[in-house]
Amino acid sequence: MQHPVRRSLLALVLALPFAAASAEPRIFDAHLHYRPAVAEHFGISDVARTLASNEVRGAIVMSPEDNLIRRLKAGTDTRIVPFLEVSQRLGKKMDWMHVEDLGERIARMLDDSEVKWHGLGEFHILADDRFGPGLEQLLDLAVARDLTIMIHGDPAVIDHAYATHPEVRILWAHAGSYAYPPLVQDYLERHPRMNMDLSMRNPRINPEGQIDDDWFELFLTHPDRFMIGVDTFTATRWAQYTRLKDETRAWLAQLPEDVARAIAFENGERLFPAQ
Template sequence: MPLNRRRWMLGTAAGLVASGPLRAADADPMPIFDAHLHYSHDAWERLPPKEAVALLRKAGLMRAMVSSSSDDGTQLLYKEAPDLILPSLRPYRKRGELGSWMHDATVPAMLEQRLAQYAYVAIGEYHIYGKDADLPVMRRVVQLAKQHKLFLHSHSDADAIERQFKQDPGARILWAHSGFDDPAKVRAMLGQHNNLWCDLAFRSDHATQGKVDAGWREAFMAYPDRFMVGTDTFTPERWYYVVEHANWTRAWLADLPRDVAERIGYRNGEALFASMALKPGGTT
């Protein structure tokens, strides 16, 4: 995503926190399952694990799904707070591999080594678009997820999602950012694939001033068990918005029926990920 759009969306979210009707931010705020966080090397260098975990707890997160570049960051957080952190294995050794990892034939071996050594609930978040989803490296990722019974956290267009399901019709995919697609397209994709879920990380189009957009409301009401929220700490600075983002999330969730809000806010994530028995070499 272009940097200026990222900055605009970050500013929009922060503004909504400041001005939105925080009806949910009361004495007993709704817990949050954050399905999209990163703790990459530039983050842990600035924000040590204890401080990062303290921020997550201050935000009222009951669980946080974390990936990082490299995976060492995720392991640092998991060691600090195994009750809070759900590790996801990213195929990036460092920043700057977003557009090249799928062409790197050494990636599958790295993933296999980490999967044998550490416990995870998913592979991702990874970036893959269109026909690149059919490249050998990506095909091996799909196979590894199937072998280890892991979710795929895919930052993709709809085409790449379709290609991954063709490789494994039984795959379980969490569609990062709901594909940055419009709610009608998201609804159509959810209707086609029972094993597709969507995170809402870095989306601000679904809610304005604490009110849920009509198109997104239709999607949430039609598929209340298929959405999760996320902060997306893609830069170290984003970590300092975790608390505000959680409060903003509670504000717009309060515009939905309570049962739907609770599903999106935390129950869906808990049902899908928190029950996975973590152990190296897979989750079974």
């Protein structure tokens, strides 16, 4: 591994074109929520203004409501990639995997919707719940309908999913429950059809404003497997979007230009192309 000082200087030099090309390079946000309770306090125009001012050209938006997605698509220039957020419509967010007819219920939601959904989630699940019947049905449905699943869960859940459904596409929220670079690298190498969003991980990646050496090396090793995200699970998070995004840009600017560009927007645009 490079000496940290030499590595930091190299990263700064290599990142200059990325930083200098535009004060606000475009981004693809892979982890946004927009729910009815939030919409009451942070309206469509607020979302549109926030995304535009931060150069968010594309975004995964998780919502339980068709109407909110349709209004977002009509009210913003950002390309919206809709994920159907269903777990809280089925009960408590940690109990969804025990719903016996989960697959049928989600299939009906998809069939009855006017929105073309690209994925399902975010689904929270602990390791002990990975054998719940709902997870198997969810994986079956995702494979059958070519949908990506966003999992907020333990490593054992990811292993189980790929043991039973090797073809499924998973977006592992927050780089997993235990976002330590050695574990993250292990899982990226185990499961080539899995990608990760880095929402909520700025403090680990960029402590005290200096990108962590292990994260730096991990990004250089797997630049095509990560996406950034803010995770707007409350209206407060939406109101803080610019600050949270700037915290992400602070460590992106320390990466080589091509790596920063891949993580900032190219991976999202490649994995979720315009249709």
